[in-house]
Amino acid sequence: MDRLLPSDPAMIGEYRLAARLGAGGMGVVYLARSPRGSWCALKSIRSEHADDPGFRARFRRETELAVRLRGRWTVPVLAADAEARSPWLATAYVPGPSLAEAVARYGPWPAAQLRCLGAALAEALDAVHDSGLVHRDVKPANILLAADGPRLIDFGIARAVGVTALTADGTVIGSPGYLSPEQARGRTVGPPSDVFSLGCVLAHAATGRPVFGAGGAAGVLYRTVHEEPDVEGLPDTLAEIVGRCLSKDPEHRPTVGELRAFFGLFDERNWLPEGLPSLVAARAARVLDLPVPQGTVVDGPLVGDAAYALTRAAESLAAPRTSRRRVLALGGAVLGIGAAGGGSWWRWGRSGSTGAGALPKRVIGLLGDRSDPAFLAHERGSRLAVSEHNSTSGRPFDLVLRTADGGGTAKATAAAATALAADPEVSLLISSGTNATVPGAVEACALAAMPHLVTRADTSELDTANLTTTLLMRSTRTAGPPAILRHLNRVVRPARTAVVHDLTDMAETVPTVRTVTVPGKLDGDFMLEEVAADGDFAIAARRITDRGDDAVLFAGVRPERAASCARALREAGYRGVCVADEHVLGAPFLAQAEGWLIGTGYADPVADPHLKAFAAAHRARYGADPDPWAAEAYDTVHFAVHGLTAAGDEARTALRSELLRRPWQGITRTFSYDADNEFFQAHDDAGAFLYRVTDRTVRFVSRADDIGRAKG
Structure with missing residues (x-):
């Protein structure tokens, strides 16, 4: 749960927003108060998707389908508006962690608790299918754990049984690692597909591992279709039924009715493994710490940016644990509305300026092998981006590039990364090394909570780096050539x-x-x-x-x-x-x-007509044409600036989340975060040559x- 950003609205429909629960490529999920005072989860769709009439039709249809659900273990839809400028959907709020988080933090579940989990989820799927729907995205992240039992959420890609999908046949919809073989092939799916996904969920909860491995989506999809699942460690009492759920042939899977008969009744007295009840209780208590969202009363009418600024500032001042610096900045924002006009409060509150005089500095580390010609290309491209930023008027900070030599080995690279991460001035590390050296920097950066961008390496070992502090700025081999x-x-x-x-x-x-x-x-x-x-x-x-x-x-x-x-x-x-x-x-x-x-994965700035301006700037600065990887390094620095600007004073701690918050277009490729699959990617079509x-x-x-x- 994160605090609201200055750019977030105070209300959506009749719902007053209190906090952010998450954000992804489709939109933002807020914690909100309903008109009757109950907490709810409100998903607001980004305007770029809403501009597509086809999307609005799909959203309207999905909402109508989700309203049908009345099961004990599903989350009811409270309200929705498909015609709003940014369409939104409100559901009941479940104040608990996801199954994905619970397994990651506390490990595999014992057999008795797995049976309870299976009983509730089988009943949830029974309700889904009785409503004429197929969920199509049953995964640990879509199962929330409340004190009285689990809840299956997110019916954003559900489809009515027997209704032709609105996406073209052959399109893969769902989350790799939990979707069925028929989904992986882009074929029409029915209730047996949800049973397969449930088998993946139960096996993951039992072993702590995804049954078809980690990594890029393509490799996971291949293993789903062609290879046997990894179920080593499943309790003997569940191995046979889960194995049947994971059958490649839908006809060989058990029905939901068979699953309900096997798992029996749900026992809410003993359904959570040791340690999890306290986590669920702590997560529920977080809501009690939030201020009750209230409107702001003023003597005279305010409109436009001024009204919005005053409302947001007053709510932020009322929030607990607000720093003195933040209070002062917002106080200045309110006082400045009348004199400076609408919009000036944003620059005042977000600039991070230390006052008159020199701007604050943000240091970016560049790590690689100095004996490798590609390192010089990276350094030149990076310094060109730094120079461009520092010559921009109105910038909130100056950039400093600090280089380090990884010596061409994984061990030396790890040591250099550790040294850079130990420097509190360094906000970000960029690795320009190879498949042999870069993995050494990943663990060092993860241990130091250092945001880490990788430009050049493409080994599939780095696919799971997207789950740490590392983001890959190109496709890996698992994503394909x-x-x-x-x-x-x-x-x-x-x-x-x-x-x-x-x-x-x-x-x-x-x-x-x-x-x-x-x-x-x-x-x-x-x-x-x-x-x-x-x-x-x-x-x-x-x-x-x-x-x-x-x-x-x-x-x-x-x-x-x-x-x-x-x-x-x-x-x-x-x-x-x-x-x-x-x-x-x-x-x-x-x-x-x-x-x-x-x-x-690298462009040719001299021959690529899209990069003429970059090549000219490089020649003007260095008297030579740019070599391979110079343009990619230039892009990576500008991508970092994009995140650092949004992160403000919390440069290192907030940077990674800001980089994931919205897509970004560079001169060589587009970067974005796929929230549904929890995967950051440099888009193949725009970043391959x-x-x-x-x-x-x-x-x-x-x-x-x-x-x-x-x-x-």
Whole structure:
């Protein structure tokens, strides 16, 4: 629960807002008082979604469906307005933690409490299905724990049974790791899909692990469809029923009625594991600490920004635990309304200025290997962004860039990150290293609660970093090689693609293979050709040529191995399209791979028409064209500034949440947080690039989002 921001309204409809419960890509969830004085959770949809007439129609329909629910373990809808400028929906407030938080903090649940949880959730799903709905997003984060039992919430993507979905078939809707195989394939779902999700939830609560692993959505979706769940540690008494829930075939899963018969009656006297009753009670007590939201009475009429400012200031002054600095700033805001006019209060209260004279400073650390040419590119791009910010009039602070050498090893990188994080002046760390070094900085930053942005590394080991203080500024291998997949699907359109999997580095290459073989990621058929570690590619190349495959995708990371594959294909007479990702780039590969297409996470500022202004500014400052990764570093610094500005005086502690609060568009890509899947991402289509090997070098071809678009 967070305090309201100055930009938040005082009221929505007849509901007076008291605090923020959360925010994501779709909107903000507030804690609010109803006209009758009861607490409720009010979800307000962002205006950019509301501008779409189709969205309003879907929102109206979802609200009408949710009103049907009257089950004991579901949360009733109190009111909604689909026609408001920002549509909203109010439900009863459940003052307890989510199951996801409970398992993360206290670990797996014992068998007896699992049976109680299963009994309540099976009854909840029975009520959902009896209302003619399928929930489609049953997951630990959507199960709240109250003193008298769990509540299933968030019917935002529910659909009526037998009604055609308003999204196109083939679209995956739900949360990877808890959705069913049929959902993962983008197919129509029914009640058995919710049963599968319930099995995932119970297994997660029993073992403390997601049954299909962590990481990027594509890898989790692949495992959901093609691999067996990880249920080691399930109590013997539940293993058989949960195993049936997790069947790939919907016909083999138990019905909700069978589940209710198996789990029996809910026992509210003994349903929470040890430690959780106190957490539930403490969470409920937090509401009692909040001030009762009240209106502000003034002698004369105030309108517009002035009325809004006075109301927000008065409410903030009434809030408990408000710092003296905040009170003084808001007091100045109220006094300044008449003299300075509407809107000046915002700059006064949020600037973080220390008064007349020098601006406060925000220090950003840049960590990498000084012997790596990419570090110089990062440093130049970063310093250009810092210089631009510091020359902007009206800025709330000055930036300082502090560099550190990670020495090219994970151990030295961790030590350098620890030293930077120990400096209270440093608000943020940017890592410019490689897959071998950056993981060393992740744990150090997490331990120090240091916000950490990673620009270059893309190992799938970093997928779970989004759950710590680290955010990845590019897609990882688990998210796939977007540019080459888009080129194959939109330009080549192969009937069959040969995926050549080099088993020399399986831990690093399996995520890519999983991604490209997930239904919908690679159009057309595919044939997997596995080549043993350090084995010969000749046999695979002959099979590919004899079959007449239209394209070859090389899944490997070593330039010399990619070179061997390219040479074997050429000697076998193969003439189709060949693609790979940036890790194969190196002299051995470039000498053998004429015409190959390469997908990267870095732009070419010299050749990319979108980056002409950046390239010109770089040449003016340094007298040279920008190298790869300079533009990405420039973007990362500006993204940090965007968050630091919103965080105000709480630079380090509030920065990560501010960076997740709203999407941000840079010159190379878009960054946003997917609240439903709890995943931060640099969007593939806007942050991936295609190159071609020509005369032993790589030349820029296109951004991924421009591939296949009509020109003219």
